Amino acid sequence: MIMLLLGQRFAQAQNVITVAAxxxxxxxxxxxxxxxxxxxxxxxVKIISRAYADHHTAMTTALATSSEPPDxxxxxxxxxxxxxxxxxxxxLGSSAYGLQNHDGKFVPFALQQAMSPxxxxxxxxxxxxxxxxxxxxxxxxxxxxxxxxLTRSWDSYISAGxxxxxxxxxxxxxxxxxxxxxxxxxxxxxxxxxYFDSQNKVLxxxxxxxxxxxxxxxxxxxxxxAKVASWSNEWAEGFRRGHVATQMSGAWxxxxxxxxxxxxxxGMWRAAQLPENTWAAWGGSFYAxxxxxxxxxxxxxxxxxxxxxxxxxxxxxxxxDAFPALISVHDDPFLQxxxxxxGGQKARLLWRESARNIQATxxxxxxxxxxxxxxxxxxxxxxxxxxxxxxxxxxQKLLERRARR
Amino acid sequence: xxxxxQSTDLKKIANLRLTPNQVPYVLLAPFILLFxxxxxxxxxxxxxxxxxxxxxxxxxxxxxxxxxxxxxFTLEDEWFWKSLQNTFWLALVSGLxxxxxxxxxxxVIHASFKRTRNAVVGAYFLPYITSTVAxxxxxxxLFSTDYGLINQALSLVSQLPFVGELFPxxxxxxxxRAQNIKPAIATVVFWRYVGFNTVLxxxxxxxxxxxxxxxxxxxxANRWQQFWYITLxxxxxxxxxxxxxxxxxxxxxxxxxFILTNGTGGTDQSGMTTAMYMYRTAFEFxxxxxxxALSWLLFLCVxxxxxxxxxxxxxxxGSA
Numbered sequence: 001m002i003m004l005l006l007g008q009r010f011a012q013a014q015n016v017i018t019v020a021a022x023x024x025x026x027x028x029x030x031x032x033x034x035x036x037x038x039x040x041x042x043x044x045v046k047i048i049s050r051a052y053a054d055h056h057t058a059m060t061t062a063l064a065t066s067s068e069p070p071d072x073x074x075x076x077x078x079x080x081x082x083x084x085x086x087x088x089x090x091x092l093g094s095s096a097y098g099l100q101n102h103d104g105k106f107v108p109f110a111l112q113q114a115m116s117p118x119x120x121x122x123x124x125x126x127x128x129x130x131x132x133x134x135x136x137x138x139x140x141x142x143x144x145x146x147x148x149x150l151t152r153s154w155d156s157y158i159s160a161g162x163x164x165x166x167x168x169x170x171x172x173x174x175x176x177x178x179x180x181x182x183x184x185x186x187x188x189x190x191x192x193x194x195y196f197d198s199q200n201k202v203l204x205x206x207x208x209x210x211x212x213x214x215x216x217x218x219x220x221x222x223x224x225x226a227k228v229a230s231w232s233n234e235w236a237e238g239f240r241r242g243h244v245a246t247q248m249s250g251a252w253x254x255x256x257x258x259x260x261x262x263x264x265x266x267g268m269w270r271a272a273q274l275p276e277n278t279w280a281a282w283g284g285s286f287y288a289x290x291x292x293x294x295x296x297x298x299x300x301x302x303x304x305x306x307x308x309x310x311x312x313x314x315x316x317x318x319x320x321d322a323f324p325a326l327i328s329v330h331d332d333p334f335l336q337x338x339x340x341x342x343g344g345q346k347a348r349l350l351w352r353e354s355a356r357n358i359q360a361t362x363x364x365x366x367x368x369x370x371x372x373x374x375x376x377x378x379x380x381x382x383x384x385x386x387x388x389x390x391x392x393x394x395x396q397k398l399l400e401r402r403a404r405r
Numbered sequence: 406x407x408x409x410x411q412s413t414d415l416k417k418i419a420n421l422r423l424t425p426n427q428v429p430y431v432l433l434a435p436f437i438l439l440f441x442x443x444x445x446x447x448x449x450x451x452x453x454x455x456x457x458x459x460x461x462x463x464x465x466x467x468x469x470x471x472x473x474x475x476x477x478f479t480l481e482d483e484w485f486w487k488s489l490q491n492t493f494w495l496a497l498v499s500g501l502x503x504x505x506x507x508x509x510x511x512x513v514i515h516a517s518f519k520r521t522r523n524a525v526v527g528a529y530f531l532p533y534i535t536s537t538v539a540x541x542x543x544x545x546x547l548f549s550t551d552y553g554l555i556n557q558a559l560s561l562v563s564q565l566p567f568v569g570e571l572f573p574x575x576x577x578x579x580x581x582r583a584q585n586i587k588p589a590i591a592t593v594v595f596w597r598y599v600g601f602n603t604v605l606x607x608x609x610x611x612x613x614x615x616x617x618x619x620x621x622x623x624x625x626a627n628r629w630q631q632f633w634y635i636t637l638x639x640x641x642x643x644x645x646x647x648x649x650x651x652x653x654x655x656x657x658x659x660x661x662x663f664i665l666t667n668g669t670g671g672t673d674q675s676g677m678t679t680a681m682y683m684y685r686t687a688f689e690f691x692x693x694x695x696x697x698a699l700s701w702l703l704f705l706c707v708x709x710x711x712x713x714x715x716x717x718x719x720x721x722x723g724s725a
Contacts, residue, residue, distance in 0.1 A: 057688055064461040082691060086462025227550070227581050229667060234549055243551075365460075369690045372669070379672045383583060398483070405458075405478065 016044045017295045017302060020062075020070035022055040025126070025285050028306070028316040029074075035312065036305055043298055052076070062290065063088035069290035071299040077113065077284040080123050081363030084116035090289040090296065093121035097300050102308060110325045112360035114286055123286035124307045127322035129250025130354035131182070131280040133272045134257070136170070136265075137343065139245045143167035147272050150246060154183075154215055157275045161224040161245075170245040171226040174235055176216040180378055182248055183212035185361065186278040193362035195370035195399065202399045204374060205392045213381055213388045220382045236261050248274060250282030251351040255321030258341040266340065271347040279357040284325070323351060330355075366402055373398050455697035462691075475698035485699065487674060488682040489706070494587055495662070495678060496655030499594035503602050503651055504644065510599075511606035512636065526607065529600030537597075541664030544593050548579035548665075555579070580665060586676040590662045597661070598654070602647050609643035610636070645718040649711060656707045659684070679703045 019029055026049035033045055048070060050058055056079050062069040063086060075083060083089055092099040099121045103111070110125035135150055140160075144167070149160040161172030173179065184194060187208035197203055219225050226244050228234040238244040239262040247253065254271060257263075274280065287303040289296055306312055313324040314332055324330065330352050338344040364370070377391040423431060455475055457468040479485050510529070518525050532540065547554050556576045563572040579589045613636065621631050659680040662670065668685075670677025677685075683703065687696035 060461055060688070060691070064464065066464050083462050086460050086464075088462045088464055227578060232667070233546065234551060237552055365691065372685075372689075376673055379583065383672060405474075 015042050016046055017072065017298045018046045018048060018070040019072040019074070019302070020048045020050070020055065020059060021074040022050060022052045022076070024320045024322070025074045028126075028312075028320055028322060031315060031319065032306060032312050035309070036302065039305075040298070040301070045302065059083070063292075066290075066292040069292045071289065071293040071295045072302055073288045073290055074126075075123055075286045075288055077129070077281070077286070078368075080114055080286050080288075081116075081367075082365060083288070084114070084120075084122045084363075085365045087116075087118075088291055089122040090291055090293070091120035091122065092124060092289065092300075092303075096296075099124060105308065105327060106325050107327060107355050107358075109281065109358045109360040110284060110286075113284075113363075123288040124303055125325035126285045126287055126307050126313075127316060128284040128325050128355055128358075129252055129282040130323060130351040130358065131248065131274050131278070131282055132251050132254075132347070132351060132354065133246060133248050133274050134253060134269055135246040135272060136242060136268050137270045138268045139164060139168045139170050139242060147270065151272050151275050153276050154179075158215070158218055158222070158224065161219070162222060164245050165222075165224060168242075168245070170243055171238070172224040172245055173219060174226050174228050174230065174238060174244050174247060176219040176225040176227075176382055177375060177378060178230075178248055179219060180212040180216045180374075182274065182278060182280055183215060184208055184374075185280045186274075187211065188361060190359055191362070193364045193367070195367060195374070196362075196364040196403065198362060200364075200403050202370075202396050202403055204370070204396045204399060205389075209374070209392050210388060213378060213392065216378060217381055217388065240264065242268075250284075251323055251347070251354075252283070252321045254339065254341060254347065267343045269342055270345055271342055271350055273350060273354060279354055279359065281358045285322070323348075323355065366399070369402060370399055451697045451700060454693055455701055456694075458694045460691070461693055471694070475695045476702065479695060479698050479702060484674070484677075484682060485679070485702075488670075488677050488679040491587065491670075491675065492656055492658065492678045492680075495591055495594065495658055496652065498587070499591040499598075499658075500648075500651040500655045502595050503599050504647060507599050507602035507647075508606055508637075508640065508644075511603045511610055512632065514603070515607055515610045526600075526604060529603050531600065532597045533601040535597075537660040538664060540593065540597060541661055544589075545580065545665055548589055550576050550578045550581065553579070581672060583671070583673040583675040586666065586671040590665055590676050593661050593665065594655075594658065598651070602651070605643055605647050606640060609640050613639045641718070645714070648718075649714055652710055652714060653707055656703070656710065679706075 021029055026047050029045070029047055036043075036045060049055075055074075056076065059073055059075070059079075062073075063083065066088075073089075090097070106125055107128055110128050111121070114121055114123040114125060116122050133150060135147070140146065140150075143160075143164045145160050145163055148156075149163075150157050158172070164170055164172055188194065188203075191198065192203060195203055203209075226234070226238050228238060228244075235244075239247075239257060242265070251271070254269070257269065258266065287306060289299045289303070293299055307326065310326060310329050310332075313326045313329045314334060316322040317324050317329065318334065335348040335352060336346060337348070339347050373395045377386070377395045380386040381388055381391050454468075456470060456472060458471045458474070459468045514522060514525055550556060556579075559572050559577065560574060563569045563574040577585060579585050617635050617639075618631055621635055626634070657680050658678045662676045662678055663681055663684075665671075666676045668681075670681055670685075679699070680703065683696050683699045686699060687693050
């Protein structure tokens with residue numbers, strides 16, 4: 001009898017798979033559980049949810065020590081490449097998994113982003129953040145401007161900002177840094193990374209950085225930015241009070257604005273493509289399997305449900321604004337629906353176009369450090385009037401020193 | 406099978422009894438065990454890591470011995486020196502006023518408050534026991550450029566006649582401009598620890614015998630002379646203790662600047678302390694080896710300065 005009980009317990013213990021996730025991917029997995037139970041009635045799914053930063057620190061530690069890693073690991077866009085270089089994740093393109101059979105099914109840039117330098121697919125994209133320009137239509141009208149004034153070119157974006165400031169008092173953008181981020185992301189060559197090329201050469205003194213710094217400085221010199229960092233209290237307050245007229249971000253920001261950032265501004269916002277037909281992505285979630293996972297087969301089955309099942313992808317899109325990485329969902333009638341917060345605009349069609357045009361960027365393990373170095377030099381240019389060329393040269397020097405190691 | 410007799414049973418129990426020599430070890434065992442796991446092991450591991458290069462997401466097996474490379478790299482790293490400068494600046498500007506204010510404050514409380522004394526001490530002590538996160542979040546709201554109370558108060562004062570001109574009439578960007586970040590952080594740190602030091606000095610004041618003041622009064626010493634020749638020399642051991650604590654705490658400053666600058670150190674990293682740089686090197690830049698080397702270099706700084714403080718207090722009075 002005891003043996004029987006023990007045996008049962010053992011069998012049960014085998015049938016639990018763990019998923020480590022952050023909000024709101026944890027809710028997305030949770031809502032997929034009824035569908036999972038239909039095909040796997042005996043397999044429990046245990047979701048371990050942590051705050052965004054804590055989650056990635058915990059995952060780093062789990063891979064570092066290989067002790068009890070989860071079976072399924074959710075990773076955010078910027079961490080996928082960092083983890084890919086480490087080699088602690090399963091190659092999902094291998095015959096055991098067969099991700100290569102689904103190659104054409106995902107938005108190309110997202111799948112490419114999940115490829116390690118050694119050519120292994122270490123993660124599967126679940127949702128993406130196609131870039132968009134959200135703007136306050138009411139403020140634009142007050143200043144006698146149209147959407148094309150913002151999007152035609154970067155120069156016209158800035159001159160629209162001057163008009164806006166004069167007539168409404170609103171800032172064009174939350175922080176001049178946001179422009180820099182976008183331009184260095186969008187103007188690179190496909191073979192280059194953001195800050196380094198594939199030969200480890202530092203690219204920080206190239207023309208796109210000069211252009212990015214010049215535009216940011218133009219914005220600051222004309223007092224067009226509110227000088228507030230994203231996700232700060234002042235950032236949210238600026239949206240609530242209509243002090244900031246535009247924001248470039250992932251499409252998901254419209255959902256955040258509607259849900260909690262500035263729900264009272266419903267109907268005042270619109271979405272547009274980024275200025276000068278720029279295509280860029282902000283964030284996105286991926287699923288991966290650590291090499292030390294115990295239930296790899298079941299983990300892969302769950303990942304397939306989350307990423308390849310159109311019904312799950314669509315439900316995550318509807319409930320959490322998670323824009324699907326699975327292309328077949330992009331033709332669903334849901335994309336044609338007007339969005340109330342954006343004054344009835346069918347913005348999801350815009351975002352679909354953006355999603356298809358985004359190029360993947362090569363990621364380097366020093367990217368987080370490089371970003372910090374470039375931001376610091378930009379601060380010096382904006383606040384202390386440092387010469388742009390000199391600033392970029394200093395950044396180049398600092399990065400070359402690290403890259404040599 | 407034979408049942409053991411009662412006497413062998415007793416013998417067995419007697420064998421289990423601890424000898425007087427064993428007792429201390431057994432009683433100390435829980436502490437020693439915890440210390441080994443959470444104290445000594447991380448210490449040794451970090452020293453070991455300081456000589457390795459390691460990509461943490463590849464697992465423990467990928468460590469490579471690199472000798473002193475991490476130390477040399479850190480010593481040549483301009484950001485390390487920048488963070489060290491920030492740390493010293495913050496330790497000095499937030500630390501010194503703590504003591505310069507806490508000593509007179511403790512004297513005033515000691516002399517003037519009788520019945521309400523505990524309440525007053527409690528009020529000053531409260532920031533010390535409040536969660537750092539709550540404090541830093543409250544201050545980031547206060548320091549907010551457009552919506553913060555500090556700027557609103559400043560703009561009200563600047564409209565007053567005569568004194569108004571002394572104050573800025575434009576909103577100050579406290580946490581966004583490089584030159585304002587450090588003073589803002591120092592204010593928070595000062596506000597938080599001044600009460601703790603006041604309590605230290607109050608405790609010391611209570612140990613100074615009353616007759617010394619009575620004798621001084623008989624000799625015609627005024628209050629200032631009493632403070633300078635009796636109170637201060639008697640407080641010296643406590644000043645040494647307090648200054649040492651402030652020094653060690655100040656050089657390891659992490660939480661307040663981390664939360665006030667959203668974990669980045671702020672514009673131009675002017676609020677990034679060495680402890681913050683160490684954390685970021687490990688968890689953001691994924692370089693645990695260099696971060697460990699950095700932590701040992703910081704430890705050397707702390708040890709050196711503590712030793713110098715010790716010498717400074719000893720040389721004048723003979724003993725600390």
